[in-house]
Amino acid sequence: MNKALSMLGMAMRAGKLVTGDETVLKNIRQGKAKLVIVAGDASENTKKKYRDKCASYGVKHIEALDRLSLGHAIGKAERVLIAVTDAGFSSSIERSLIQSSEVENID
Structure with a gap:
């Protein structure tokens, strides 16, 4: 989980990440979004x-973390939506989010 959060921060600093409803939608429609992360505590x-939206445009989609963690990871206030626009960052972030959720679900 920490790896995913630090990679989100790096993607933000590299300008490879967008947040907010309108901006994320625009990036999905334009084919720029490689991975969309929706906070687990979103409505x-x-x-x-x-x-x-992600299904119809063929964009990977993960529901993970919470709005506080997502915002904190990118140095902003609470964030419900994040789109990663770089293929390298998106696959690394997706891998570490999936690995950590598998670890959390082990009894």
């Missing part, structure tokens, strides 16, 4: 909207 409407 059901927001989760559904981005699940559907």
